[in-house]
Amino acid sequence: MKVPRPENEAARLAVLQEYKILDTLSEDSFDDLTHLAANICGTPIALVSFIDEERQWFKSKVGIDAAETCRETAFCSYTILQPDILVVADTFTDERFVRNPFVTGDPYIRFYAGAPLLSPNGYALGSLCVVDHVPRTLSQEQLEALQALSRQVVSQMELRRNVMTLTCVTAEHRHAENVLRRYTTQLQQALDFESRLKRITDKVRDNLDESQILQTAVQELAMGLGVSCTAALYDLDAEPSTVCYEYRPTTVARPSHVAQMVDFPELYAQLRQGYYFQFCSIHPRPSQEQVAMLACPIANDQEVLGDLWLVTEQNVAFKDLELRLVQQVANQCAIAIRQARLYQAVQAQVQSLEQLNHLKDDFLNTVSHELRTPVTNMKLAIRMLQLASLDDRYQRYVGILQTECSREIELINDLLDLQRLQTEIGSAVLDEAIALQDWLPTVTESFHARIQEQQQTLQVHLPADMPLLISDRASLTRVVAELLNNACKYTAAGGQIIVDVQCSTDLSANNRSSAPSAIFRVSNEADIPTADLSRVFEKFYRAQNAQLRQQSGTGLGLALIQKLVERLRGTIDVESTGGWTTFTVQLPINPNETPGEATGLRD
Template sequence: MQIAPLPDNELTRLSALCQYQILDSEPEVAFDDLTKLAASLCATPIALISLVDAERQWFKSKVGLSAVSTSRDISFCSHTILQSDILIVPDALADERFATNPLVMGELSIRFYAGVPLVTPEGHSLGTVCVIDTVPRELSHPQIEALRALSRQVVAQLELRRKLIEAEILTRELQHREAALRESEERFRIMADSAPVLIWVDDLDQQTIFYNQTWLRFTGRSLEQEIGKGWQQGLHPNDHQHWSSNYAAAFAAQAPYTVEYRLRRADGEYRWMLETGVPRFQPGGTFAGFTGSCVDVTDRKAIEEDSQLLQTVTQAVVDSPDFHSAMQVAIEKVCEATQWEFGEAWVPSLDKMVMECSPAWYSKTERLTEFRRHSEALTFPPNVGIPGRIWISKKTEWHQDVSTDKTYLRAPQALASGLKATLGIPLLANDEVITVLVFYMFKARQEDQRMIDLISASTELGLFIQRKQAEEEVRKSLAKEQELNQFKSNFIASVSHELRTPLTSVLGLSGVLLKQHFGAINAKQEQYLSMIHSSGEHLLKLINDLLDLAKIEAGKQELYKEVVDVEDLCRSAIEVIEVQAVAKQQTLSLKVPVAVKSIVVDQQRILQILLNYLSNAVKFTATGGVITLSSRLAPGSKLAATALPKETPDLLPDILPNSCFLILEVSDTGIGIPLDKQHLLFQSFQQIDSEEGKHQYAGSGLGLTLAKQLAELHGGRVSFTSTAGSGSTFSVWLPVE
């Protein structure tokens, strides 16, 4: 007996057989009918549909045989699957492959065998359809063809079975995916409905197909009303084009986008929304539309608008020439940016006995002229009327409708003019009411805390407006002193334009933010704002000191000397000027050796000198330049050989040759000073770039003059070295006690 070898493709053949999931399955009529037909056509007692696996041949269908399988080693079919066509064994005893086979020699006594391999469309022989007899015989040609046809029918049944199995598997997979998709959609819906933001989804037709409950609650409309383009009924008419163009561009690019617009809330109020759209893609990468969210940013927009208003008012006040002009512009800017129709200012009289009507007022309409004329004739003692009460209480007042308020002294005039809601705001400076602003509108209105907060923030302007009063008084005083008139006028004009304008804005805005009028700030923000405000207050103090320049020249200025750490002093100067240097990409260097750790000086005055030097260095040094602040010790004898300002030599005899000086000096790589201009240094109102009254570089021309006088008050001196085109070094010599 010969055992059939394994087919070359045995592993793939066995894998293919497993895919049909037919081994050890129950009998099936479709296969049994084919087996019966084979036995009948071939007139044999036995007919089989046999499938050959790794160890056996298993009979899917059988006629004339009780066994369900036999060993593969003794099976005739294991030889048949090696062929591409029918295997016929007319007499097994005469065939050396089978003569001693137990199936031939044993009880079954097989003598005749004819089998056709069951070949799949992929070319795998899975088994056979065969007929068997116990006597030798031959098959006719029609019988052979019939057996081949039956083989093809068996394979067709196997293929049908496999496709049914695959269809069943696919159906189960689709059902699983559909269930997973429904579960995913339900999770998304639950998540979306519980989200605090408005969520929507649209499709390739740019039609919205989903809104979460948050959206529907916000708009007060049903899903059926909103889907498609129905939601656009709530879009503010003035924002439709803006939204549409942004959305269309993002849709065409299949890219994320953000856009702000106003959407009508259920109560009819339009709220500012920040919409963010993110493109959706199918698993295959096909664009499917957008998933979007909307966040109500109305409060943020209000803060931005409030901040812009405050900046506008602050700058306008700063630019005003006098106190009443500042009040006028403050009232006008507030009315223009809000719903208030009319605004007026009340100020304490010179004797502080009553509140008087200021010339500053503003009206959006001419119909209030008579109301204004009547107000000009009034005064309010303390605690009388809105101005008088606020003067004492220092608190805001809101009246829903003054025309019907019996406590309002001008109720008849308000009624005649149509004025109703009223807001009174105190403007404070150093905890003193310097002005009361009163605003009116033509409709009654409940108290609006946001509007109160907005206009109350303008109380920070009290310091600036008070400064306007001080400036006005200074100008009047200077006019009476002819010998100082020109000097003071030039000084105030220069300093006001050069220093006070940016400083007042910094102080006002940082003060408002620190008081958290526009919302809470975190610790780091508070720290930075405090640094800004502190630096601003320091500069304001220095500006006020400049107003005392006459006292310095008269020798009446007092110094407040203390032990000062030299390195800390220099580092403070560097920190103040650093922002300006960074803006020009300049390098700031600090070189302070430990030879002198501390010195007794007026810290603020010496810091003022260093800041003058450093500011000039930054100003006259090009982008990318280097500025160095350093210190060193030198004997008094070297001072005589140093380039000193004009009119300094007559002071040199006071300096002992063996005295010791700490020299703080600022060096730069700037433009330098031409030799023919150096005699102008340290003189009041002199600038080396002056030409017919025009200045290339901003400045008052007082910085070096003040530095010189402050150094001399300390018993020290100033000096300089400079070469045009190569840079300059400015020094202050301070005696070491």
């Protein structure tokens, strides 16, 4: 019969390996417990066994000489399948063991009792078992003692593992102490460098002047490391390297000078690729002393801005800590210089935008005064011509003039209104209580004659229980009137126009924060191509539909409506499907109260 394996076999084996107990020498602490188990239970054989992947291995044994057995024939393979003691009073009567080679052959097992060795996290790793050559039973006291001894075996395992861990920790601690002593000086130097780096970073980050940024970095590095230091910025177009600041701890600094990159191609080729380098050189002085030099690029992710040069009068290379400090300072300089240049660019852009705003204001003033006045005079002159006795042909020409003049006035007014809305900050003052049942008929009434003339039909749906809408009456009137005007303009003869007004009061459990809103839907029988829907609110945009483009317009109406709706703290959407186009405007019923306050009032 094949012995089943525990469901957590892989994890159990991993825990067993953690104890590092397999194939170790005998230990008195385990042997004492094994002898004690044999004496208490009165059996000739007692074992501390562990179930490995394919074997049963004995850590301690009394009464047998074997060191291990096959797992498939091990009684303990069954013991680890349960949390309690496994007792087999007579192996001849147990189907699991009656044909076991250790029952039919040496050591002729007739009785077995095994307590599982349970780790603190509940994994059965093996057993403490007692074996006899004759059938028998154990008393309750013997069973409890065997269980207690199995716990002591686990305690010894834990103690053994803790001792090994402590030994390793002690060795590691000694090694750490040696390393700590070895690097104490370097650590202190690193802390000093960290403090200096923070000081440099704080200074350069708060500065928007490139020369001051480089001066701070050069002075701090030179004083901190006891070296000479220079900082240079590149002009990659002309390829010079301009030394902006130089600091020497023992001599007077030289004035700024320009180095041509082409004179030192190998050096600057490496720096321009973002790599540092250091070398020793002969100092150009009569004494011919040797010096060590370190060059580090000042670079960001996009470009190399310049470099830092450090010179020390010692024939030794710069240390790793010193190199890291210089690199980090160079990085901070690059960030600060980029910020300074971005700030300068933003300032220039702000000035440019201010100039453009002034030009725009001047242009609008010109439109307002220089264009509106002559167009108004033209309109008056056209009116005088209409009153004169002219034949039909001239009257038709005068009518064309009047229509085009009205379009120009409409365009000028729309431009001025749109500009005013774009420059106004915040929303409109919304403090008028509007009774929609009284207000809406006054808006639609002005379209009745036009709708009848164009053989269209208008349907208005307005609930009688609509609450008062707190808004701006003039802006709201213009929004609905503009939408109706577009609907009349683009609806063919015989077509329908529908105005539907609803109140949205979604007070569901998952929408308690929503304030009530008024929804205005203006629908008409006309199609807007899908490709045009996302652009209908753009200034001067006209749909590409040939039928729609037959109608005259400024291309500013919907842009004005969108701005007006935003000023009313609402939203506007459009959809076109099935031969119908619907504009939906949603406005808060009372925009001056928070959603929570609105909910509380309704509750």
